[in-house]
Amino acid sequence: MFNRIDELVQAATQNHQSLAELIMQAECETSGQSQRQVWQRMAQNLTAMEAAAAQGAQGVRSATGLTGGEAAKLCAYRAKNQSLSGDLMLSAVQAAMATNEVNAAMGVVCATPTAGSSGTLPGVMMALKQQRHLTRDALIRFLFTAGEIGLIIANQAGIAGATGGCQAEVGSASAMAAAAAVEAAGGTPAQSAQAVAIALSNLLGLVCDPIAGLVEVPCVKRNAIGAGNALIAADLALAGCTSLIPADECIQAMAQVGQAMPASLRETGLGGLAGTPTGQKIRTKIFGQTMGAISDAKG
Amino acid sequence: MGGNYRSVFDIIGPVMIGPSSSHTAGAVALGQAARKLLWQTPHKATVHYYESFALTHRGHGTDYAIAAGLLGLAPADARVPQAPQLARQAGLDLRFVEESGPSPIHHPNTAVIELWAGQQHFQISGCSIGGGTIEIRAVTMHGISVQLAGALPLALYYAPDHAQLRARQLVQHLRQLVPIKRRQIKRGQAGAVYALNLGQALATPQVEQLMHQYPDLTFL
Structure with a gap:
């Protein structure tokens, strides 16, 4: 287990190991499980992610009707080959939104690192799978790399919207996906660290403001931006662009920004988009007056 | 945070x-x-x-x-x-x-x-x-409140006053299997609660064997 991104990069560089190999070894050491056991467990997570993205692309709807069906719209739009941002980007966005629509519809997802941000990482991974023809083994390595980056962020800053805002969820997911994408595309461990820094910096300050307290709006589309941001950060790092602030300091900055956020912007369903007239109207429509009374007492 | x-x-x-x-x-x-x-x-x-x-x-x-x-x-x-x-x-x-x-x-x-x-x-x-x-x-x-550090895995065991030796055996037994990061013993009127923060989760067969030997043991 590593406490810092720079320690991870240094260990991988010194041992001439990929991040994924190093992380798998560390996981076996701390858990006492065999390489085969941890590999199989990750393979099961991958299967769940693939199933969720496929299910969402067919079109699902949440019980409230607030979300669903937009991944399917994107799928139809892609078929016309007229997108502005290119098909790799949109295939990532589609898988990201599909996964989160399934989550909002109370379907089965794999939290990466959370359920609210469960689309970002699979979105990026599935887009690369298609473009780079990644094998199943390569996808499992992708998940180990992403997992360790998330583990460091979780221990140094946090991954809960209620403590750190959406930056801690979609921001962390985006940084995890960016680092793993760099590795999958043949980048160095140091470039993965740059991608983490860039991805986190670009989503710093993102608030958690779910309408009616539901993991639906804006969560589904926040995962679209999380996936897009990860691909951009990975491309920047692969192009040799660097972040002035090192990844570990970006993680500290995210922790401090999270602590400075008022409770109304940390998964209470009170501020931000949730606090708009339309957001409040939806809340009242779904939950009636009871929830409103609580929010008045607390707000 | x-x-x-x-x-x-x-x-x-x-x-x-x-x-x-x-x-x-x-x-x-x-x-x-x-x-x-x-x-x-x-x-x-x-x-x-x-x-x-x-x-x-x-x-x-x-x-x-x-x-x-x-x-x-x-x-x-x-x-x-x-x-x-x-x-x-x-x-x-x-x-x-x-x-x-x-x-x-x-x-x-x-x-x-x-x-x-x-x-x-x-x-x-x-x-x-x-x-x-x-x-x-x-x-x-058992009427005893224990404030904990929070991190899991955690082993919890209640031993009535006449069975304190058994609780100490459990602590020794566990220590042979995993590092114990923190040990708390909180005494009540007729017994004590042992709360042991483990450095690593135990494998399922180990848990089953321990729970067979110490029926009131809880792993969280």
Whole structure:
């Protein structure tokens, strides 16, 4: 287990190991499980992610009707080959939104690192799978790399919207996906660290403001931006662009920004988009007056 | 602000029914932890929610998630959303209370679960720290309340006064298997609760063997 991104990069560089190999070894050491056991467990997570993205692309709807069906719209739009941002980007966005629509519809997802941000990482991974023809083994390595980056962020800053805002969820997911994408595309461990820094910096300050307290709006589309941001950060790092602030300091900055956020912007369903007239109207429509009374007492 | 995460599977995973890892999957884990104190379904349970949990539990399915955990269901079990009905069918009197004050254990995602089974009363205060990972920060069992560091895995054991030797044997036994990071012993009127923070989770066969030898042992 590593406490810092720079320690991870240094260990991988010194041992001439990929991040994924190093992380798998560390996981076996701390858990006492065999390489085969941890590999199989990750393979099961991958299967769940693939199933969720496929299910969402067919079109699902949440019980409230607030979300669903937009991944399917994107799928139809892609078929016309007229997108502005290119098909790799949109295939990532589609898988990201599909996964989160399934989550909002109370379907089965794999939290990466959370359920609210469960689309970002699979979105990026599935887009690369298609473009780079990644094998199943390569996808499992992708998940180990992403997992360790998330583990460091979780221990140094946090991954809960209620403590750190959406930056801690979609921001962390985006940084995890960016680092793993760099590795999958043949980048160095140091470039993965740059991608983490860039991805986190670009989503710093993102608030958690779910309408009616539901993991639906804006969560589904926040995962679209999380996936897009990860691909951009990975491309920047692969192009040799660097972040002035090192990844570990970006993680500290995210922790401090999270602590400075008022409770109304940390998964209470009170501020931000949730606090708009339309957001409040939806809340009242779904939950009636009871929830409103609580929010008045607390707000 | 950071958490006590130990494994890449705390980050990639769990595979779960949506919509929230902290308010749904984490809530299943809190319910499961409460159940483990009893090793049976209680006849009555009251869940006190604080802060973000109090404000958003309905939208996040936290009620059905805790009910599912109390019944022993896994986070990815398709029956999770139907858990409150299943709980009623199992004879469990389940209540949820939205508390307006701050969390007694200082976390926005807090649930304090009170359980009644037979003549016994238990209480467990836990928080969901994100990504489905939980901390248990206080328990009350056999009339003894223990404040805990929070991190899991944790072994809990109650030994009446005449069986303290047995408890010491357990501590030695555990120490041969895993590092014990913190040991707390809290004495009550007729016995003591041992709370042992383990450095690593035990393998399932080891847990089964220990629970066979020490029937009142709980692993969280």
